[in-house]
Amino acid sequence: MTRHPHHPPPRTERPAPPEIAELTRLRAEQPDLASAIDLQIELLKLERRIRTRLPLPLSSLDVGALAARLRTGRPILRFEDLTLNWSDFRFVFRSVAELMRRFEALDEADYRRTETLSREADRLEPMVTQWFATAADPATAEPPPDLAGLEAVVQLAMRPFLARSAEAFAVVDCSAWTRGCCPVCGGEPEFATITPAADRLLICSRCTTRWRFDPLACPFCGNAARDRVTSFATRDGRYRIYACDDCRRYLKVYDARHAARPVLLAVDTVATLPLDAAAMQRGYQA
Ligand SMILES: [Zn+2]
């Protein structure tokens, strides 16, 4: 078969992402984390498969209008601007739920609920739409009632779609954004990194956008009092926790100042599972 000269090579020919090699190395070092690591590898493979099918949305962005939206403190992505193909979404939603059940990250009853939901578009679609809206305005928006217990499934299933959209928004300058939620989709930070220049970048739990935030303040409640934020590091100094003594939530951070590689969200969130246990033992919540 001859390939059409203007046809790009299939994107599946790309080499495996560095995350998979790092996760494989981590599994050898920390066998206790094997199940979480294997789940993460399967999720990465799923995301790679689906991303080849997703169009890059919003080819003609009105960058000026989006920057103006940001200046009023509102995230730039609205749900109606997403080019979300619901049948693609249902496929990812079902696949994520199956993987989570296989690696015991989702119990049988919740798995059954995902099966029912993925057959009932009139329940699944409003649930996801409402889930998206609660991030942008958590103070007033109610989380959808069907969502309880399935938050992680929806978040992971939406990630490829939101991350793809976030790529399109990379052209919009978010440097003046000072809120603790994501400038693109309004999501909460899931993780953070300290850059070699000693900036703290938060990483969105939904679309994986990174944005600069005050190096110490709590992104969840805005508390900036130094004596009300507890910070502790792993022995090797690679990871750190910032825990807020006002709202009792915590954020994990990868310190890249003396590290051989930059942060890898899929790797560092799993490598720090023991830190989550330590933070929760001290009475903080994710
Ligand atoms: Zn986001």
Ligand SMILES: [Zn+2]
């Ligand atoms: Zn707080």
